[in-house]
Amino acid sequence: MAMAQSTCAERGLFTQQQAGVNTAFTQRRQNQASTSRHYRPLSPMPHSTAHHKHQRVSPLLVSTAFLLCGYAQAQTTAPAVEAKPATPQVQSPPADDKAAKDPNQLNRVEVTGNNSDLEQRRTSTAARIVIGKEEIERYGDSSVSEVLKRLPGVTTGGRPGRGGDVRMRGMGGGYTQILLNGERMPPGFSLDNLPPDQLERIEVMRAPTAEFGARAVAGTINIVLKEALKKTANEVRMGTSVEGDQASGNASWTRNDKIGENIPYTFTASLNRQNSRDDSESRTLWTDVNTGAIVLDQHATGTTFNKRQGLNLNARVQIPLAAGESLTIMPIAIMGNGSSSSVGKLDQAPGGAVVQPYATTAAEGSGTFNMLRANLQWQKRVNDAAKVDVRLNAGGSHNTTHSLRRELDGNNALLRLTDDSTDTRENNWSLNGKLSYQLESEHSLVGGLEADSSVRRQGRTTLQNGLPILTEFGDDVNASSQRVATYVQDEWNPSKQISAYAGLRWEAITTKSDSANYAVSNTSSVLTPLLHATWKPDEASRNQWRSSLTRSYKAASLQELIARPSISQRYPTGANEISSPDRAGNPNLNPELASGFEIAYEHYMTKGGLISANFFYRRISDLIRSVVALETVTWSDQKRWVSRPQNLGNATAQGIELEAKVRLDELWDDALPIALRTNLSVFDSKVDQVPGPNNRLEGQPKGTANIGADYKLRNLPISFGGTLNITPGYDLQISDIQSSSMGTKVVADAFVLWSVDRETQVRFTLNNFVPRDYLSTNTALNDTQRQFTESNNPSRLNWGVRLELKL
Structure with missing residues (x-):
């Protein structure tokens, strides 16, 4: 498929001066551098000799190809927020034991079992990586994001050893x-x-599918919790870890058993306490x-102590009903709370361009998070060819936060x-x-309908020196979103060497919010055609090629849409600075649309090894990016x-992902x-409306590598x-007046x-056993000044020990 592929006068001066002032930071970086869904695999179906010779092109393939080339569209009246896609299929239902009517036709036999991670990957038509329990638990990570950072093409934000927001191909923020x-x-x-010990497996899908949803411009990561097994198991894990001068602990219990003779269940409870500095x-x-000339020189230091504890409970019970029919119940409960305390100091050289806002700060914070959800899944095999899957999911959460911040002058007098x-x-x-239907011509058809609704009620109180601020916007916000798909x-x-997939998905999202003096209403709809194919040079080959043509999108989040401002803490009154702006939403955002192409080669070795290479390309329209501007505000x-x-304009992103898993x-x-186990990923991107160089997608590094x-x-x-x-470190040009590294x-x-x-x-x-400082810079240019901030966040070694018992 063919794909489409204003610098101001101060820009040159900005770039030249930036190079000079960044010298110290660049040198430091150089020195530093030297030190379920039980997702059904999209696999080939058994071949029928009666239908193998004369294959017809699927009508859906023709229509989807036409839509992909010229008809894919997004109809938008206003942006949408995130909503939930389908609940996964958990486990195949019991095989139908009804005798076949035709005595010459074999009965359909459905076999269930645990394929190896590589075998599930190999037999999937859409590119898919499966990470099992052994690999998840290998390094005793304290968070799921720390597990994910070792996967091909996955990066995390935040300081080393602390996890952070998860990004595929360096693309976070909803991609x-x-x-x-x-x-x-x-x-x-x-x-x-x-906790990672509650996970059964992690599934990574590099391209979207109709069943899982198309809000996956970079890809999809599916976290699957413990599954109900038909064997008895009783496992206990207890561990402790130390990071610097802070100790943490955790304990978990997993029980697999049966109720009666044929109702398997699993129950997992995890208790954890984490302390950090x-x-x-x-x-x-x-x-x-x-x-x-230097017109302002400030030096700030701070220390924050965090405490967090939580209890996680989840279960899965599979109840067989009639022949070919089952009901699965999956509840999950999370209860957590935390607190923090911090102190800070700000030193400013005499004669600065602005009055020093404070000398010291002290802050305390606390919060709670409680969530309860339940999922019901009913599956029934209607006949030898048809199966129905219905999923109902409902839940709620309650989140509270409270913070108190004091700013003091040099004599410890309270300023704010x-x-x-x-x-x-x-x-x-x-x-x-969802209805699944297996045709005799070896076509496996799936069609589905989805609907969901979410309602948020938030009350907020912000006082400054005892007086409320932003009163014209109100303290309470009610928001709701409805999605249908x-x-x-x-x-x-088509043959023993080729498996193919064609999908078409439509979904619409309506989001509404209201406050005292404003309301937001947004509706968007997107049509996304999807094509995947796998080809083997010959039937017994250990080599195979994959390709995908996709349409995906990224909806604006509720935070991006709501217009209620957040005031700069450094300059809360009067005029602020470009390097410390207020933040506000934009209710007129359109969703981002992305056309994508992928091609991959995989070689499977005789003893379970794998060598693969994957190339991807995305063309994004209506790119969403935060832009700083001087405004008249209420x-x-x-x-x-x-x-x-x-919605800034258009962008492209591409890269190559190499992976090898092999025994010597x-x-x-x-x-x-x-x-x-080793992988290497190289990324590149370009935002058309931002002057180069380094006009990349925000937050995307130039690559990532793992060797183990x-x-x-x-x-x-x-x-x-x-x-x-x-x-690797990287530089980013955000706009003609903003950059970061x-x-x-x-x-x-x-x-x-x-x-x-x-x-x-x-x-x-031993985690992060070669601790390093994590450096970053931000630069902004106004009419008369260049404002440059360099930040340094040290990291620490974390060591731990865990006892694992099978009772």
Whole structure:
């Protein structure tokens, strides 16, 4: 498919001066651098000799190709917020034992089992990576995002060893779709709320499918919780870890059993307490754009102590009903609370361009998060060819926060007291139906309908020196979103060497919010055709090629749409500065649309190894990016700098992802059976409306790399291994007057596993054992000044030990 492919006068001066002032930071970076859904695989169906010779082109393929080339569209009256897609299929229902009517025709037999991770990947038509429990638990990570950072093409934000927002191909902020058991995560929920030992597997899909949803410009990560097994298991894990001078602990219990003779269930409970310390340092320099003279020099330091504890409960019960019919119940409950305390100091050189706002700060904060959700899934095999799947999901969450910040002068006199409290409640439900039909011509058809609704009620109180601020906007916000979607997909095998997939999905989202003096109403609809194919050079080949043509989109979030402003803490009254703007929403945002192409090569080795290469390309229209501008605002009698999201224009993103999983004895007969895992990803992007160089997508690094190995001793019950994760530093041009840079991020982890006996294991872990500072800069230019801020966030080694028991 063919794909489409204003610098101001101060820009040259801005770039030249930026190069000079950045010298110290650049040198530091150079020095630093030297140190379920039980997702049904889209697999080939068994071949029928009666229909193998004469294959007809699927009508859906023809219509989808036509739509992909010229008809894919988005009809928008206003932007939409995120909503949840379909709940996943959890497990195949019992096989239908009805006898076939035709005595010459074999009965349909449905076999269930646990394919290896690589086998599931190999037999899927749409590109898919599966990470199992062993790999998830190997390094004893404290958060799911730390597990994900080792996957091909996945990066995380934040300082080393702390996880952070998860990005596929360096694209975060809504480009990466994160699912929990095939459902979009509820608002307010974070992967940090989920202990890794509650996971069954992680599924990574590089391109969207009609069933999983098309809000996946970069890809989809599906987190699948523990599944109900038909074997009895009773497992207990207890661990502790230490980071710097802060200790944390966790414990979990997993029970697999049966109620009666044929109702399997699993139950998992996790209790955790995490303590951490974060130190920060920053320096702000303002220079005159004409003379280069320093007009402001500030140095800020701070220390924050965080405490967080939580209880996580989830279960899965599968109840067989009649023949070919089952009901699965999946409840999940999360209860957590946390607190923080911080102190800060600000030093300013005499004669600055602005009056020093404060000398010291002290702040305390607290918060709670509670969530309860339940999922019901009913499956019934209507006949040998048809199956119905209905899923009902409902739940709610309650989130509270409270913060108190004091700013003091050099004599410890109170200058400003800010008291902020929020109380947010979310209630949501979804209802999804799916019909699967297997044609004799080896076409596997799936069609579905989805509907969901979410309501948010938030109360907020912000006091400054005891008086409310932003009173014209009100303290309470009520918001709701409704989504409807329908899709159809066809998967078939034209030959033993080719498997193909064609899908078409339409969905519409309506979002409404209201406050005291304003209301927002947005509706958007998107039609997305999708094509995937896999080809093997011959039937028995261990090599295969994949390709995809897709249409995907990114909807504006509720935070981006709501117009209620957030005031700069550094300059809350009067005029503020371009480097410390207020923030506000934009109710007129359109969704981003992306046309995509992928091609991949995979080679599967005889002992379970894999070598693969994947190329991707995305063309994005209506790119959303926050832009800072000087505005006349209602909340101040002076003009203020405000950052608002806007549909900036068009962008492209492309890259290549290389991966190898191999044992050394697959390469050399006499080598030790050391398992090597390595991947390298290189990314590039360009925003058309931003002057270069470095006019990349926001937050996207130039690549990421992982290399790891593990080995099990032959004569001792000990295995050990390590991994190194590297994300190179990069520069970013945000607009003609804004730029930023991020330092290189390196994380090294290691583990030792001692199998005491068949029921007992002890795991020793070292995470981030070569701690490094995490550096970043921000630069902004106004009419007379260049404002440059460099930040340094140190990281620390984390060591831990965990006892794992099978009772």
